[in-house]
Amino acid sequence: MPAVGRAIMAKILVCVAWPYASGPRHLGHACSTFIPADVFARYHRMRGDEVLMVGGSDMHGTPTTVRADEEGVTPKEVADRFHALHTKNIEQLGVRYDLYWNTAAEDHKKWVQDIFLSLRDQGNVYEATMTSPYCTTGNHFLPDRYVEGKCPNCGFERARGDQCDNCGHLWDPFELVDPHCRIHGTPPVPRETKHFFFRLSAFEEPLKKWMASGKERWRNHVVTFTQSWLREGLRDRPVTRDLDWGIEVPVPGYETKRIYVWFEAVMGYLTATKEWFKLHGKPEGWKDFWYDPEAKHVYFVGKDNIVFHTIMWPAILMAYDPKLDLPADVPATQYLNISSERMSTGHGHGVWLSDLLERFDPDQIRYYATVTMPEAKDTDFTWEDFAQRNNSELLAVYGNFVHRALTFADKNFAHEVPPAGFLDAADKAMVRAIEDQWKKVGQNLEYIHFKDAIKEAIQLARLGNQYFDQKAPWDLVRKDRAACGTVLHVSLRVARSLALVLAPFLPFSSQRLWNALGYDTDIHAQRWEEALEDVPAGQRLRVGKPLFAKIELEAAGPAAPDAGFDVRIARILEVKDHPNADKLYVLTVDYGAGTRDIVSGIKNDYAPDQLRGRTIAYLLNLQPARLRGVESRGMLLAGEDEKVVGLVLPPDDAKVGTQILGVAGAPELPFAEFQKYKLRVGEEGRVYFLGKAEEVRIPLKAGDAYLKVDKGLKEGTWVH
Numbered sequence: 178m179p180a181v182g183r184a185i186m187a188k189i190l191v192c193v194a195w196p197y198a199s200g201p202r203h204l205g206h207a208c209s210t211f212i213p214a215d216v217f218a219r220y221h222r223m224r225g226d227e228v229l230m231v232g233g234s235d236m237h238g239t240p241t242t243v244r245a246d247e248e249g250v251t252p253k254e255v256a257d258r259f260h261a262l263h264t265k266n267i268e269q270l271g272v273r274y275d276l277y278w279n280t281a282a283e284d285h286k287k288w289v290q291d292i293f294l295s296l297r298d299q300g301n302v303y304e305a306t307m308t309s310p311y312c313t314t315g316n317h318f319l320p321d322r323y324v325e326g327k328c329p330n331c332g333f334e335r336a337r338g339d340q341c342d343n344c345g346h347l348w349d350p351f352e353l354v355d356p357h358c359r360i361h362g363t364p365p366v367p368r369e370t371k372h373f374f375f376r377l378s379a380f381e382e383p384l385k386k387w388m389a390s391g392k393e394r395w396r397n398h399v400v401t402f403t404q405s406w407l408r409e410g411l412r413d414r415p416v417t418r419d420l421d422w423g424i425e426v427p428v429p430g431y432e433t434k435r436i437y438v439w440f441e442a443v444m445g446y447l448t449a450t451k452e453w454f455k456l457h458g459k460p461e462g463w464k465d466f467w468y469d470p471e472a473k474h475v476y477f478v479g480k481d482n483i484v485f486h487t488i489m490w491p492a493i494l495m496a497y498d499p500k501l502d503l504p505a506d507v508p509a510t511q512y513l514n515i516s517s518e519r520m521s522t523g524h525g526h527g528v529w530l531s532d533l534l535e536r537f538d539p540d541q542i543r544y545y546a547t548v549t550m551p552e553a554k555d556t557d558f559t560w561e562d563f564a565q566r567n568n569s570e571l572l573a574v575y576g577n578f579v580h581r582a583l584t585f586a587d588k589n590f591a592h593e594v595p596p597a598g599f600l601d602a603a604d605k606a607m608v609r610a611i612e613d614q615w616k617k618v619g620q621n622l623e624y625i626h627f628k629d630a631i632k633e634a635i636q637l638a639r640l641g642n643q644y645f646d647q648k649a650p651w652d653l654v655r656k657d658r659a660a661c662g663t664v665l666h667v668s669l670r671v672a673r674s675l676a677l678v679l680a681p682f683l684p685f686s687s688q689r690l691w692n693a694l695g696y697d698t699d700i701h702a703q704r705w706e707e708a709l710e711d712v713p714a715g716q717r718l719r720v721g722k723p724l725f726a727k728i729e730l731e732a733a734g735p736a737a738p739d740a741g742f743d744v745r746i747a748r749i750l751e752v753k754d755h756p757n758a759d760k761l762y763v764l765t766v767d768y769g770a771g772t773r774d775i776v777s778g779i780k781n782d783y784a785p786d787q788l789r790g791r792t793i794a795y796l797l798n799l800q801p802a803r804l805r806g807v808e809s810r811g812m813l814l815a816g817e818d819e820k821v822v823g824l825v826l827p828p829d830d831a832k833v834g835t836q837i838l839g840v841a842g843a844p845e846l847p848f849a850e851f852q853k854y855k856l857r858v859g860e861e862g863r864v865y866f867l868g869k870a871e872e873v874r875i876p877l878k879a880g881d882a883y884l885k886v887d888k889g890l891k892e893g894t895w896v897h
């Protein structure tokens with residue numbers, strides 16, 4: 178019984194955008210790539226389709242080299258560390274890739290070089306001289322992210338040399354307003370350098386033709402964005418760059434250059450398919466997926482990646498071999514905002530997946546990611562919303578319904594599924610609702626509408642609750658035991674269907690529910706159609722804990738007095754005099770995920786040499802302010818009495834970046850709001866955080882050691 182009139186098995190390649198191995202991933206990333214791809218793949222596996230889901234970490238992006246420069250380690254060290262973290266987080270989140278690979282793998286490199294050479298032989302990759310930004314302060318070329326400046330399109334201040342993170346527009350570095358070297362801060366000069374270019378311009382017409390047909394089901398914003406790009410006209414693009422990190426250019430004379438990451442990472446969808454088949458002893462098997470015109474390739478990417486998947490990659494495929502399959506759909510998401518600023522790993526602002534996974538059930542994260550998924554427009558993340566959707570929907574509607582049905586049957590019917598007797602109109606309506614909702618969930622999943630799909634699944638649980646309340650089995654059990662058994666039977670049948678239709682979304686809790694209903698099998702090996710089947714009478718129940726825990730805001734977010742803060746250990750890198758104020762310094766601090774400038778009034782109390790290299794307690798999420806013409810971002814914590822100012826000092830061995838108060842990615846805090854909270858010196862110079870009404874008293878600690886205030890400030894002194 179196919180959901181949307183499609184009975185034949187399909188071949189589906191699920192392609193997931195390659196996350197940079199340059200930092201932890203945030204919830205926005207999971208919402209746009211991992212989770213939708215996984216839901217889609219799980220659903221199609223249940224439908225019996227032949228699914229292959231591939232992707233991996235992008236090891237070669239400049240975010241990785243930028244971070245390595247900041248940390249003083251090799252790019253490989255950074256890439257390996259974050260590839261391992263991504264791999265772990267993906268597994269914890271229940272995202273089931275067939276192959277989670279990485280672009281530093283030897284086979285990937287080799288196959289990319291093959292494609293490169295083949296494109297060069299055809300003339301679609303050619304050599305030319307270009308002008309690149311060069312930093313004369315540090316004597317280095319400045320590939321993409323090494324240049325920052327103001328976006329001419331949207332005015333975003335920290336646009337990169339290749340792309341604006343805010344509006345997604347692609348740039349040449351010299352098109353930015355006031356471009357400067359990210360490391361040295363000085364403006365670059367143009368310098369000539371030889372590179373290979375991809376003849377993208379030659380594919381403008383073929384791409385226009387391709388976009389003009391069969392895109393009716395694509396998301397509107399993806400089509401609009403792509404078409405506006407095509408209207409602007411396509412220019413050839415460099416495919417090599419001056420950098421020593423990445424895949425070697427297999428041409429003599431190019432030893433100091435590497436293949437550009439935009440060019441090689443997208444090839445990963447093809448190389449990862451090849452690798453999977455190679456690992457499974459069928460080295461030619463990939464062709465079944467790439468040369469079958471009926472195979473569907475679906476690409477899960479974020480908004481800033483659209484153009485690479487609807488223009489660049491299709492053009493490369495057309496050039497390399499016109500018989501290869503082009504994307505069938507690119508259901509890109511918009512952004513998930515946190516306090517309206519986009520969560521971005523590059524700027525140390527986000528709700529990190531690794532943090533969330535430590536604190537919450539993965540299905541709670543997956544549920545929220547799905548119901549709030551920015552499918553058509555940007556959406557906002559708030560902790561309140563996260564807790565509320567969990568408590569009032571996942572727990573109160575779904576978790577509550579199945580728990581009521583299970584525990585009631587368990588208690589009153591000898592731990593077994595009672596038999597169904599005569600079905601009255603209400604019982605029959607409930608059974609019909611299973612099929613109705615199942616159809617709606619399937620239809621929405623076919624059309625890649627995840628939000629609506631999960632809503633229809635939860636609606637089935639809502640109907641289940643109504644049915645349960647209406648039938649009131651707690652009364653019925655005394656009046657008409659057989660009728661009560663029927664109600665429980667039907668309710669458990671609904672629970673069984675819920676486990677199956679929610680399995681693509683909530684894999685862990687679905688398995689738990691499946692087991693509680695008495696099944697020993699792997700729910701993920703079941704077929705989608707089985708959601709319509711009945712639960713066998715007499716099957717032994719194994720009722721455990723409720724499926725979901727309540728999320729208390731104290732544990733989740735700003736309702737907790739300290740969670741509105743993001744205080745970390747930072748190191749002072751540079752101390753300069755404020756250009757317009759005698760009593761102020763401008764300090765450059767490294768907070769572990771980046772560097773920032775802060776303006777600070779401690780000039781009378783600390784000489785520059787007492788500050789350089791020192792670790793401090795740094796409030797990261799203070800709203801930026803201009804102080805006498807210099808932008809200050811965040812502040813250091815210090816105690817102050819009438820005479821002196823004393824820094825709050827971490828223990829000697831504290832690591833830069835360690836969270837000491839609140840949560841990473843807490844929303845921006847206006848200064849007036851910050852002032853309502855109090856920090857105070859306690860016994861032995863320890864520093865305590867107090868709530869607005871001093872209702873809590875939390876010592877500031879790094880690991881097991883307390884942070885203390887400098888200069889022997891007395892107990893009771895205020896810290897700010």
Ligand SMILES: [Zn+2]
Nearest residue numbers: 312315358361
């Ligand atoms: Zn420089």
Ligand SMILES: [Zn+2]
Nearest residue numbers: 328331341344
């Ligand atoms: Zn912009």
